[in-house]
Amino acid sequence: MSDPADERQDPQALWTAVDDYIAGLLVAEDPALEQARKASTEAGLPPIAVTPSQGKLMELLARVQHARTILELGTLGGYSTIWLARALPAGGRLVTLEAEPRYAEVARANIARAGFGDIVELRVGPALETLPRLFDEGAGPFDLVFIDADKANNPGYLEWSLKLSRPGTLIVVDNVVRDGAILDPAAYDPERGDPHIRGVRRFYELLAAEPRLSATAIQTVGDKGYDGFVLAIVDATAGDYGLGTG
Ligand code: SAH
Ligand code: DHB
Ligand code: MG
Numbered sequence: 001m002s003d004p005a006d007e008r009q010d011p012q013a014l015w016t017a018v019d020d021y022i023a024g025l026l027v028a029e030d031p032a033l034e035q036a037r038k039a040s041t042e043a044g045l046p047p048i049a050v051t052p053s054q055g056k057l058m059e060l061l062a063r064v065q066h067a068r069t070i071l072e073l074g075t076l077g078g079y080s081t082i083w084l085a086r087a088l089p090a091g092g093r094l095v096t097l098e099a100e101p102r103y104a105e106v107a108r109a110n111i112a113r114a115g116f117g118d119i120v121e122l123r124v125g126p127a128l129e130t131l132p133r134l135f136d137e138g139a140g141p142f143d144l145v146f147i148d149a150d151k152a153n154n155p156g157y158l159e160w161s162l163k164l165s166r167p168g169t170l171i172v173v174d175n176v177v178r179d180g181a182i183l184d185p186a187a188y189d190p191e192r193g194d195p196h197i198r199g200v201r202r203f204y205e206l207l208a209a210e211p212r213l214s215a216t217a218i219q220t221v222g223d224k225g226y227d228g229f230v231l232a233i234v235d236a237t238a239g240d241y242g243l244g245t246g
Helices: 004-009 011-026 031-042 052-064 079-086 101-113 127-136 151-163 178-183 195-209
Strands: 069-073 093-098 120-124 144-147 170-174 213-222 225-234
Touching (some): 011 052, 011 213, 031 079, 069 127, 079 144, 093 101, 093 127, 127 151, 151 170, 178 225, 195 213
Parallel strands (some): 069 144
Antiparallel strands (some): 213 225
């Protein structure tokens, strides 16, 4: 390892070193997780999966939530999927949605190797197409939803997550800070801006206006830079599941 004094000059190097320190002590990746990460890299998937410490956070949140059913948007190579699946009790189920068939193939192999082939259902296609199908099939309500797909569609993903939720459902949304770009007027400009940043901004506005959700956002630094996540709890639903109508 390099001299810590160098790292203090370079925030990213320091965040990575501290992340490594934390993960080294507290986050034991089992061989399946390690292999999933390795296989994803070798298959040329983009290096955008959650870090080990974030993956462990997802597992802990699912455990705190006593989640038996989990919905994930954005599978990539299945790395976060495996962390989440580890939290499920016997009989638990996880549905994960991925648009890119090539990524889904890698994920399927990783998930099977981790022993979750029968617990995880991977659906391939744009989530805005697979979500309505899930809903029509009567899937859900899910105990935990992890939104981590294309950020441009976060507003729609929030709406569908609510339809697939019950009072008490935990919704976690990744990448809601993006180096602070959410405050950059050029990035959220309606015409010339970045569709991902615009999607995140619109998502915040919907969240703020949504009486059925109680939410906060937490900024994070680590191996993946400066970003953050939203935690939201469903206080009440629109009655899609006939709940809360007394
Ligand atoms: N949750 C993963 C990382 C997901 S990266 C992990 O932490 O391990 C974001 C993923 O969303 C990519 O795999 C990308 O292909 C997928 N994606 C992009 N647009 C999508 C869409 N419209 N529907 C579903 N998935 C999409
Ligand atoms: C990126 C990071 C993510 O966590 C993600 O879900 C999608 C993209 C990125 O750094 O580009
Ligand atoms: Mg992400």
